[in-house]
Amino acid sequence: MSTARTPIRFGVIGAGLMGREFAAAAARWCQLDAGPHPPDFEPRITGVCDLNPAARAWFARNCPLTVNTDDYTALLDADDIDAVYIAVPHDLHEKLYLDAIRSGKALLGEKPFGIDRAANARITAAIEAAPDTFVRCSSEIPFFPGAQRIVEMVERDAFGTILEVESGFWHGSDLDPDKPINWKRQVRHCGEYGVLGDLGLHPLHLPLRFGWRPQNLRAVLSKVVETRPKSKGSSERVPCETWDNATMLTHVKQAEQDFPMTLSVKRIAPGHQNTWFLRIAGTKQSAFFSTENPKVLRTLPYPAAGGPQAWHVEDLAFAPRYASVTGGIFEFGFADAIQQMWAAFCDELTHGIDGMGQTGTTPFTCVTPAEAQQHHRILDAAQRSHETASLIELDG
Numbered sequence: 191m192s193t194a195r196t197p198i199r200f201g202v203i204g205a206g207l208m209g210r211e212f213a214a215a216a217a218r219w220c221q222l223d224a225g226p227h228p229p230d231f232e233p234r235i236t237g238v239c240d241l242n243p244a245a246r247a248w249f250a251r252n253c254p255l256t257v258n259t260d261d262y263t264a265l266l267d268a269d270d271i272d273a274v275y276i277a278v279p280h281d282l283h284e285k286l287y288l289d290a291i292r293s294g295k296a297l298l299g300e301k302p303f304g305i306d307r308a309a310n311a312r313i314t315a316a317i318e319a320a321p322d323t324f325v326r327c328s329s330e331i332p333f334f335p336g337a338q339r340i341v342e343m344v345e346r347d348a349f350g351t352i353l354e355v356e357s358g359f360w361h362g363s364d365l366d367p368d369k370p371i372n373w374k375r376q377v378r379h380c381g382e383y384g385v386l387g388d389l390g391l392h393p394l395h396l397p398l399r400f401g402w403r404p405q406n407l408r409a410v411l412s413k414v415v416e417t418r419p420k421s422k423g424s425s426e427r428v429p430c431e432t433w434d435n436a437t438m439l440t441h442v443k444q445a446e447q448d449f450p451m452t453l454s455v456k457r458i459a460p461g462h463q464n465t466w467f468l469r470i471a472g473t474k475q476s477a478f479f480s481t482e483n484p485k486v487l488r489t490l491p492y493p494a495a496g497g498p499q500a501w502h503v504e505d506l507a508f509a510p511r512y513a514s515v516t517g518g519i520f521e522f523g524f525a526d527a528i529q530q531m532w533a534a535f536c537d538e539l540t541h542g543i544d545g546m547g548q549t550g551t552t553p554f555t556c557v558t559p560a561e562a563q564q565h566h567r568i569l570d571a572a573q574r575s576h577e578t579a580s581l582i583e584l585d586g
Contacts, residue, residue, distance in 0.1 A: 195219075195230055198536055201237030201257060201265035201295075203286060204277035205245035208300065208328070209238075212275055213253055215529035222533060225513025227547045231540045233532060237265045262286060266293040273297065273539065277328075279379040280305040280387055284312060291316045296324040296539050298532075301391040303327050303562040305381040307570040310563055317559045324539050326556035329395040331359075331466040333530035335509050335522055336479035336487045337396065338554065340468060344400050345552055349472025355402065355442070355451040356469040359392035360459035364415065364434060371418040375430040384411070384432030386569045389455035391557060392466055394568065397442075398561045399554075402451060404440035406583045409572035411436045414458050434458045438572050453568075464524070485521055511548040512537075531556060 200216075202209040216233045223229075237257035238249040246258055257268050265271055266289055273296035276286050283304050290297045291313070304310030317325050331337065343349065363369065373379035374388055381387050412435040417427040435456040442451050459465070467480035476490040487504045507518035510526060512533045535556050537546045546553040571582040 195232040196540065197232050197234045198296075198539065199236045199270055199272045200233050201239065201268065201271040201274045202235055202249065202277070203239045203262045203265060203274055203290075204300075205238050205240035205242070205249055206277060208277040209275065210248065211525065211528045212532060213249060214525065215532050217252065218529070221514050221516065221529065222512050224515045227513075229512065229533060229537065229547065231536045233536055237268060237271050239265050263289070266290060266295060271295060273324075276300065279373045280381050281379050284309040287313050288316050291320050291323055291325060294320070294323055298326050298328055298535050298556065300328050301557075301562070302381075302383065302387040302566065302569070303391075303559070304566065305387070306383065307566040310566040314559055314563050325559055326535055326538070327391070327559065327562045328531065329391050329557045330524070330527040330531040331392055331481065332395050332399075333511065333527040333534070333554075334466075334479070334481060334484060335506050336484065337466075337468065338511060338550070339487055339506070340470065340477050340479055341396065341399075341554060342550065343475065343477060344470075348475050349470055349477075350474030351472060352447050352449045353471040353473065354449050355397065355471075356454075356467075357393035357397060357451070358454040358456070358465075358467055359389045360454070360456040360462040360465045362456075362459045362462045364457040365460055367415050368419055370422050370424070371420060371428050371430065375418065375432050377431045380432050382432075382573060383569050384436075385434055385455050385457050386411075386436050386572055389457070390436075390453075390569050391562070391565050393453050393455060393468075394565045395557055395561070396468060397451060397453075398557075398564050401444070402442045402447075403564060404451065404568060404571075404584055405443045406581055407438050407440040407568065407571055407575055408581050409436060409438040409575040411572070411576040412458075436572060436576075438568070438575075440568075481524075484523065509549075511550060511554055513549070 219232050235253040238246050239259050239262045240246050241260050275298045277300045304313050411433040414434045415430050420426040420428045438453040440451045465482045469478040478488040485506050488501050490501045508516050508520050508522050510530050543553050571584050575582040
């Protein structure tokens with residue numbers, strides 16, 4: 191078995207938290223050198239762009255950089271950069287994504303893929319005008335094994351008639367009213383969506399992948415903390431302009447399924463650090479998975495002839511889509527999900543969807559531009575629903 195791996199040379203635009211997570215995942219790529227078909231590709235971060243010299247210095251210490259710049263066009267123009275990862279505030283998405291797409295380099299962009307629906311439409315049009323340029327959107331949590339087990343259940347129609355679905359992403363760090371202001375609390379940077387744009391794709395990734403597109407929705411958005419310190423230690427307080435929490439009750443109606451789906455995203459959910467969850471109730475089976483207990487999958491099979499309705503609790507093995515040197519008895523975590531997402535991006539970029547080397551019957555890819563566009567359709571409707579206190583019929 192050959193151990194040679196083709197390098198994919200990446201430039202990171204936005205050298206913050208998620209850029210460093212990517213660098214850490216790339217640095218331990220040998221973790222995926224396992225199983226009968228280990229990846230024959232390998233991401234290498236050879237370029238970085240950020241306005242903050244200290245942020246770039248971290249990458250200089252830890253990555254084999256050939257480009258270190260505060261001008262993102264230097265990365266897009268570099269012949270020794272094959273692909274870019276862009277993780278910047280939402281108001282910069284449109285310009286940077288458009289320029290990246292036009293450069294012909296492969297792109298993984300952070301959510302929400304445009305500050306609003308109009309910006310996303312222009313990004314989508316640019317992608318459609320460049321069919322040979324590979325573009326995907328970031329969403330790592332569905333790569334948890336528990337989430338992937340639910341994916342497999344949906345693929346084999348294990349739920350029967352779906353009664354209801356609930357999907358959400360919650361954290362509680364903003365419960366502290368003295369946490370200083372940042373760009374996610376400012377409309378000019380985060381957008382009018384607020385928490386919807388920041389977190390909305392997390393609970394929508396799997397429903398959209400399953401084809402569960404809401405026909406209508408009613409949304410309630412909340413602004414909880416009105417002001418925050420201007421900076422750490424400052425006594426001056428400035429307005430928090432964006433939504434903190436959002437809950438949407440939607441109606442999914444298809445040829446064979448008709449059910450309510452509740453979606454929620456919260457920056458202020460007391461007791462939660464970074465909780466993603468998905469619950470599906472069906473006539474043949476129900477299931478629940480949450481990153482709050484990442485080793486646990488709860489299922490409730492219901493035999494056709496009737497019988498006890500008892501939840502089964504399974505302690506999950508470390509069994510990701512891409513085999514790992516990590517033993518099955520150990521726990522899967524956020525850093526693993528990040529690496530699995532990047533493996534899926536690089537795999538599809540290298541081999542196309544039909545040649546991906548994952549376990550499972552159907553390849554599981556990163557969020558597609560079409561799915562990002564559909565999620566904007568939902569976020570835009572949610573904002574209008576709250577503003578008018580009314581049910582909104584979704585177009586498209």
